[in-house]
Amino acid sequence: MKKWVALFLAVSACLSLFANGKSDAPASSAGGVTSVDFYVWSDGNDEYSRFFDSFNEQGLNVKINPKYIVPADYGSKLTTLLAGGISMDAYMQKSQTDMFPQYYNGYIEPLNDLMASHNYDYNQVKSWDASISIDGKVVALPHRGGKYYTYYNAKAFEAKGVPTPTELVQKGEWTWDKYVEISQLMSDNDEKTFGSCLYTWGSCSVYPAAQEGMNFINADGSIDVDNSLLKSFQIRKTLEDGLDSPRLVDLKVTKTHYSQVFYTGMAPMLLIGEWFPGTVQNGFSKDLIKGYTLEDFRITRLPCDSADYNSIGAPTFGHVHAKSKKKDAAFEVLAWMASPAGALVEAKMGFLPPMVDDKVMEVLSTNVPDKTSLEYFTEDVPVKPFFYTKYGSKVEQIISQYVEKYLLGEISDSELIPAFKAEMQTIVDTTN
Amino acid sequence: MNTKSLEKTPWPTVLSFLLPGFTGFVLFVFLPMLSTFLISFTNYSGGPNWKIVGIDNYLTIAKDKHFLQSMVVTFKFVVIGVSLQIIMGLLFALILNRNFFGQTFFRSLFFMPNVLSSVGISLAFSLIFHPTKGIANQMLEFVGLPDSPWLTDPSTALLTIIMVVLWMSFGYYMIIFLGGLQSINPSLYEAADIDGANGVQKFFRVTLPMLSPTMFFALTMCIINSFKVFDQVFMMTGGTDGGGPAGSTNVVVYDIYQNSFRNFRFGYASAESLILLLIILIITVIQFNNQKKWVTYDI
Numbered sequence: 074m075k076k077w078v079a080l081f082l083a084v085s086a087c088l089s090l091f092a093n094g095k096s097d098a099p100a101s102s103a104g105g106v107t108s109v110d111f112y113v114w115s116d117g118n119d120e121y122s123r124f125f126d127s128f129n130e131q132g133l134n135v136k137i138n139p140k141y142i143v144p145a146d147y148g149s150k151l152t153t154l155l156a157g158g159i160s161m162d163a164y165m166q167k168s169q170t171d172m173f174p175q176y177y178n179g180y181i182e183p184l185n186d187l188m189a190s191h192n193y194d195y196n197q198v199k200s201w202d203a204s205i206s207i208d209g210k211v212v213a214l215p216h217r218g219g220k221y222y223t224y225y226n227a228k229a230f231e232a233k234g235v236p237t238p239t240e241l242v243q244k245g246e247w248t249w250d251k252y253v254e255i256s257q258l259m260s261d262n263d264e265k266t267f268g269s270c271l272y273t274w275g276s277c278s279v280y281p282a283a284q285e286g287m288n289f290i291n292a293d294g295s296i297d298v299d300n301s302l303l304k305s306f307q308i309r310k311t312l313e314d315g316l317d318s319p320r321l322v323d324l325k326v327t328k329t330h331y332s333q334v335f336y337t338g339m340a341p342m343l344l345i346g347e348w349f350p351g352t353v354q355n356g357f358s359k360d361l362i363k364g365y366t367l368e369d370f371r372i373t374r375l376p377c378d379s380a381d382y383n384s385i386g387a388p389t390f391g392h393v394h395a396k397s398k399k400k401d402a403a404f405e406v407l408a409w410m411a412s413p414a415g416a417l418v419e420a421k422m423g424f425l426p427p428m429v430d431d432k433v434m435e436v437l438s439t440n441v442p443d444k445t446s447l448e449y450f451t452e453d454v455p456v457k458p459f460f461y462t463k464y465g466s467k468v469e470q471i472i473s474q475y476v477e478k479y480l481l482g483e484i485s486d487s488e489l490i491p492a493f494k495a496e497m498q499t500i501v502d503t504t505n
Numbered sequence: 506m507n508t509k510s511l512e513k514t515p516w517p518t519v520l521s522f523l524l525p526g527f528t529g530f531v532l533f534v535f536l537p538m539l540s541t542f543l544i545s546f547t548n549y550s551g552g553p554n555w556k557i558v559g560i561d562n563y564l565t566i567a568k569d570k571h572f573l574q575s576m577v578v579t580f581k582f583v584v585i586g587v588s589l590q591i592i593m594g595l596l597f598a599l600i601l602n603r604n605f606f607g608q609t610f611f612r613s614l615f616f617m618p619n620v621l622s623s624v625g626i627s628l629a630f631s632l633i634f635h636p637t638k639g640i641a642n643q644m645l646e647f648v649g650l651p652d653s654p655w656l657t658d659p660s661t662a663l664l665t666i667i668m669v670v671l672w673m674s675f676g677y678y679m680i681i682f683l684g685g686l687q688s689i690n691p692s693l694y695e696a697a698d699i700d701g702a703n704g705v706q707k708f709f710r711v712t713l714p715m716l717s718p719t720m721f722f723a724l725t726m727c728i729i730n731s732f733k734v735f736d737q738v739f740m741m742t743g744g745t746d747g748g749g750p751a752g753s754t755n756v757v758v759y760d761i762y763q764n765s766f767r768n769f770r771f772g773y774a775s776a777e778s779l780i781l782l783l784i785i786l787i788i789t790v791i792q793f794n795n796q797k798k799w800v801t802y803d804i
Contacts (some may be wrong), residue, residue, distance in 0.1 A: 145744065149766035156551035156771070174769040178552020264637060273743075322657040322750040325743045327635050467768050477751040481659060503565060503773070505548050505555075 084316075106135055107402040112140045112164035113156070114147035120351055120422045121165070124216070127418045128409060135402045155180045166213065169204070169458070170465025176207050177463065177505075181208040182393040184417045187404040198411050198427050204387040204458050215388035215412035215427040216419060220347045220456050221280065221375050222449070223247075223385070224452045228369040229341035235259055238342065239373040239445055249281050249304075252376040253311055259341055260317040268317040269342035270332040271309055273324050275472035276459045279305045280344060283385045283459045286379060289472075291465040294501045296495050303486060307478045311478055317430075321480060336362045344375060346386055350450070351423030354440050372446040374454075383455040385410040388427055425450060467500045511519060545775035555772070562776035573577060574752060575760040578663065582756060583731040586667045590727050591720070594678025599705050599712075599766070601679065602686045612683070616676035623673065627740030631656070634741075657740055659753035666737050666754055673737075678723045685719030686712070717800040725792055732785050733758055734744045 115121040117139075125137045140151050140161075147167050154173065156159065162197045166172050175181050188195055188211065198205070198215055205213040223238045230237045235258045241247040256268030271277045279287075282301040291297050312318035319334060332352050335343045345348070353370055356362045375384055392409065393403045409415050413433075416426030420433045423440035441447045460468040475493055478484040484492060545562055549555040566572050585713040589768075601612050618626065633641050634655035642652045655665045693715065697707045735758040742748055748763075755763075757777065764774040 149762075152551065152766045152769065173552060177554065179554065180552065189711055247545070253584070320657070326631065327657040327748060328631065462675055470763065470767060474749075474752055477749050481751050483659070483751050499569075503770070505550055 079308075079342070087122075107135050107399055107403050108138045108142055109162040109406050110160065111134060111137045111403075111406065112142060112151065112161055113169050114140040114279040114284075114502065115139070117141045118142060120355070120424070123422060125158070126419060128406060128415075133405075134337050135405045137406055153255065154155065156361070158396065162397040162398075162399075163391055163393050163397050163406060165391045167388070168466060169219075169390075170463075170469070171459060172212060172392065173207065173463035173465065175287065176212050176394070180392075180395055180489075181212045182395040182397070182400055183212055184210055184393065184407075187393065187400060188408075190257075191401070191408060193408050198337070198388075201388045201427060204461065205390055211431055213390035213392050214407040214411035216407075216415055217389040218347050218425040218427050218429075219343060219386035219388035219458070220346065220384040220425065220454075221386045221388065222454040223373050223375055224335065224343045224349055224353075224363050225347065225371050225373075226338070226341040226367045227334065227371045227443075229259065229338065233259060237371065237373075237448070239371060240448070242253075242373050247288045247374060247376050248378050249308055249376045251380075255310055256312055256317045257315060262316045264316055267319050267334075267340040269312070269344070270331060270334045270340035271312070271321075271323075271344060272318055273321055273473075274475065275469035276322070278309055278476040279384060279459070279472055280375065281305045281308065283457060284375065284383060285379070286457055288461055288462070288469045290497050290501060292462045296494055296497045296501070298490060298497060300490065302493060303489055304365060306476055306489065308478065310480055322477060331474065332356060338364055340408070347425035347450075349390070350425075350436075350437075350440050354423035354437070367440075368442055370444055370446075372441060373449045381455075383457055385457050385459060386458075387458040464497075464500050464504055466496070467504065471496045471500070541775045544772050544779055547772045549772040550769040550774075551771060553691075558772065562773045563772065563780070566776055571752075572757070572760055575755045576755045578731060578752075578754065579734075579756045581663060582667060582734060583728060585668055586731045586734075587724070587727045589667065589671050590675050590678055590731075591674040591723060592753040594723065595682050595716075595720075596677065597679040598682030598686055599708075602683055612680070612736060613619070613675055616680055617678045618673045621673070624740055626673055627669065627737045630743050631741050634665055657750060659751050662742055662754050666734075666741055670731075670734065670735055671739065674727075678727065679725050681719055682716065685716045689715040714801045718802055721796050722794070722801045727788060728788060728792075729785055732781060735759060735762065 111125065113121045113125075122141070125139045129136050144167075145148050148171070151164060151167075155178070170438070172181065187193075196213070201215050201219070202211075203213055204219060205215060214467075225238055227237060235255060238247055238255065241255070252269070258268065260268035261267065261477075267500065276283070279302060282299075282305045285301045287299060287301050288297040297303060309318070309321070315322050319329070319340065323329070324331075331343055331345055332349075334340045335353075336356050350370075351368070353362070357367055369505075374382055377383070391407050393400050393407060397403050413428065413430060416430075416433050416478075417436055419426040420436040420440075423437075424480055425437075427434055433452060434447070436446055437451065438444075441450055459465070473494070475484065475489070475496070479489060546559060547555050548556055548558045548561075597615055601608055601615070633639050636642065636654060636657050637651070639655070641655060645652060654661055656662050689712065691713050694707060697711050702710065736757055738754050738756055738759050739747065741763070742750070742754045748759050758781070761774045761777045761781070762772040764777065
């Protein structure tokens with residue numbers, strides 16, 4: 074009997090290993106066309122599917138085989154797929170700071186050699202170098218720019234007779250204090266119509282701090298936290314307490330998207346990233362926006378306390394998977410996305426491409442008809458990325474926790490900075 | 506097949522029937538458990554650059570205030586959640602054990618939430634508990650009571666989730682208790698009647714003791730399931746945006762999720778999982794050891 078039991082265990086172990094094994098199938102190509110497995114967050118009928126379709130419609134010898142993952146699950150599923158060693162050629166980065174742990178874990182292919190062998194003109198996107206390089210190596214190519222703006226509905230401002238953010242920018246008065254003041258003037262204080270909206274992401278609660286260059290944790294592990302963090306939290310608390318902005322916890326628990334807040338007129342002013350004109354275009358095309366037109370949609374700078382304006386943000390980009398067997402083909406896709414041809418497609422969809430030329434401006438003007446808005450949307454200003462180090466994802470998580478504590482009165486002004494610094498130190502101590 | 510033919514069945518045949526199930530067990534239970542155990546002693550973050558760190562992860566956990574806070578939240582959830590699920594399950598089992606018109610319908614009705622998707626239910630309850638448009642607050646308003654913040658306040662968020670889990674799960678325990686109630690020998694009630702016992706006395710002296718094996722099973726399962734709660738917390742209080750509000754619903758499994766999939770700390774998260782396993786194991790062992798004092802199997 075013993076030998077049968079031993080055989081049984083051996084067979085079950087072999088079956089388990091067989092089921093656990095991975096396929097090392099060679100790169101597939103049919104009729105000279107190489108298919109690239111490209112992972113992205115999408116429902117299969119949005120800007121990314123259109124972007125991919127545009128690439129495939131060119132009839133090149135490389136085709137994108139889209140692998141769509143629903144946006145809400147993308148982060149955790151991508152982590153699982155990468156750690157599980159799935160066969161993948163390229164993927165989009167949804168949370169930019171995740172590129173650091175992914176790169177150090179060997180998932181991302183450095184692109185320097187591929188750029189050289191494909192004669193890619195890096196100067197096209199070199200202005201984003203700090204956001205797409207790690208340790209001197211280019212690890213991504215951007216298909217969108219990365220800047221935050223003030224978006225507002227001019228019709229709502231006109232109705233209330235309140236000066237618009239654009240007017241205040243032009244007078245040099247669009248500061249964070251003024252932002253609070255204008256939000257208060259625009260609010261109906263009835264918990265239905267607010268003055269402005271700051272979204273639920275941790276980054277959205279620290280705009281002023283990020284704009285002032287606070288890095289939370291520097292690349293060398295030193296802590297960089299000062300009172301601008303407190304100021305950022307205070308701005309949000311003032312607005313929430315005065316019913317001038319939707320409460321963070323309400324937005325989070327009710328899963329209310331910032332676009333919904335803007336579409337419905339719940340808040341006529343929103344501070345968010347460069348993709349929002351594309352979102353608005355989508356809103357108009359799906360008839361989700363009522364009561365105002367595209368002509369009422371305006372864009373201007375973020376509030377800023379410094380005389381030298383700078384925006385915040387990082388571009389949206391894709392990576393070549395380090396274990397891909399079709400790196401050249403995957404790179405060709407990324408290179409097209411980060412080229413003038415890709416930029417035109419992005420612009421058509423209302424997004425800010427990583428490079429802006431006359432053709433792009435012409436296309437963008439159909440989505441941003443207001444000339445002044447278009448000028449602010451495409452102006453060349455310095456951009457500071459949010460907590461852009463290998464600690465970034467963890468920092469954002471702590472910001473999310475602490476801003477909630479602060480807004481709910483569970484932590485005082487005097488306790489905030491020391492407690493936050495201690496959290497940052499813990500992150501440094503526990504990050505590989 | 507009778508016992509004799511079973512005894513005559515050759516071992517290869519028996520083992521070949523066991524093989525598919527055993528392979529599944531090895532693949533989906535044993536190997537993941539083993540790898541979790543091994544990874545917990547490393548700083549594995551998903552890539553090839555990892556090293557063995559001994560018990561460092563466990564030492565860090567002992568000092569990690571987020572983990573300790575999540576443990577407090579989990580224990581609150583278990584104590585309140587288990588008590589309510591067992592009491593409600595028993596109460597409804599007692600009611601539905603009586604013969605009345607529609608008895609089967611109501612049994613099915615109360616059990617039904619248990620077979621529904623927890624994600625779908627969580628989404629539905631997110632709408633019900635919407636702070637301004639939710640039907641829960643509209644009902645409170647209708648009866649003249651003030652609005653409740655439900656999921657948006659640290660003092661009520663966990664209780665709200667417990668209510669949802671209670672709604673989902675008590676039907677399962679109700680069915681278990683119904684099975685237990687129906688297996689109680691009626692002669693015991695007849696004897697109690699002859700002795701002049703009233704309803705309350707019969708419940709405490711006959712029903713509860715006779716139900717104790719079922720109660721023991723239900724309690725064990727309920728405690729284990731409550732320690733593993735995740736879906737409702739994830740779906741109803743913020744998902745990948747960090748749980749909340751202010752960490753008030755961050756249970757241990759949620760902390761494990763955050764550390765694995767947001768922080769790339771697979772080694773650390775594995776150590777947290779093992780600590781959770783150990784806690785569940787200790788509680789279950791204590792329950793098993795103490796069952797002799799209150800569980801009756803002899804009638």
